[in-house]
Amino acid sequence: MALTEAEQVQQALGSARNILLTIPKDFTVDAVASALGLYLILKRQGKAVDVVCDGFILPESLHFLSESKVIQPQLTNVQKFVISVDDGDRIQDFSYSIENNKLNIYITPKEGSFESSQVKTHGSDYRYDVIVTLDAPDLGSLGDVYLKHTDFFDTTSIINIDHKPENEHYGQINIININDAATAGVLYRLINTIDIAVLDEQVATCLLTGLIAKTKSFKTPNVSPQTLKLASALLEAGANKDAIIKSLYRSRNIPTINLWGRVLSKLKSKNGNMIVWSVLSDNDFVETQSTEADLPDVIDELLALVPGVEAAVLIYQLGGKNRVAVHAAKPHNALYLSNKFKPTGTKEFARFTVESGTLLDTETSVIEHITSRLGQTQ
Secondary structure, three states, X not given: OOOOHHHHXXXXXXXXXXXXXXXXXXXXXHHHHHHHHHHHHHXXXXXXXXXXXXXXXXXXHHOOOOOHHHEEOOOOOOEEEXXXXXXXXXXXXXXXXXXXXXXXXXXXXXXXXXXXXXXXXXXXXXXXXXXXXXXXXXXXXXXXXXXXXXHHHHHOEEEEEEOOOOOOOOOOEEEEOOOOOOHHHHHHHHHHHHHHHHOOHHHHHHHHHHHHHHOOOOOOOOOOHHHHHHHHHHHHOOOOHHHHHHXXXXXXXXXXXXXXXXXXXXXXXXXXXXXXEEEEOXXXXXXXXXXXXXXXXXXXXXXXXXXXOOEEEEEEEEOOEEEEEEEEOOOOOHHHHOHHXXXXXXXOEEEEEEOOOOHHHHHHHHHHHHHXXXXXXX
């Protein structure tokens, strides 16, 4: 009898010694919290686990999550380079030096000498036995974690865990449930099927964090009775709701609040609020003492708070470059809306840089292009 998907996951993770967890470059709180929840479970099972997200900077609001600092900003040491010497029993000693950016390895035989024909080089097996992606609709959304290591992804088994209908089912095992409001919900159901005993207070807190953040405290249209039952189950498992609410919604720092004020004071709209946008200069970041890391929450709130918004856009200047972030509401595709500018990201959230022109030039060209695309079918 064929194994179920949950049984396949259990078998793959059970037999693996080294596991890579990875989430999109333009990550959500749901992605981070789900990855940390799974990390906690796997570490307690004695697995060697790394969590990687391209360019990751931990948001202040997520410091409260257990092991939140384990997420690495880049994938390194995926494969070792091996130098093999035939007749290795004859080696008495070896040493190395680095000179003029070159590695020199010195091998002293017990007797005689080694010939160059006895030395061979090759790549080792990859460091990880299995890859688990969370909240990633496609491999491209992982950024350089995938783009710089495509051979590794092509030859390593992938477990793909997500809730989005646009997921491309790129894994060897795909755990996709579009009826769940968050990836945290998909992960919970997987845990519940395999072994609910691993759901302790820390894991439950991670999963409830993802669920609350993704549903904006259960305000989004996709919240169902099953979503609320899931939240109840996580609370019964010991999830710390007070810590989640305090960290996500009651701990905004002054720079972030000041930045929000700038965005709202410069807010513009078009076509009956179909598209809303705001433009920030370098000086806005300096005066509010804020950073680019404070922007995702702002653009997310624009979609939630302004009625009828189909696309929210932030155009901002940072380090002398004009950058753009586009958040699209369903059924729109942020990558499609901004495809003229070669964006990266996901269908929900895309980013790109405009290399030339003034901030005003960028605003005009970006808004005209996205407006022309709204209402079109991909």
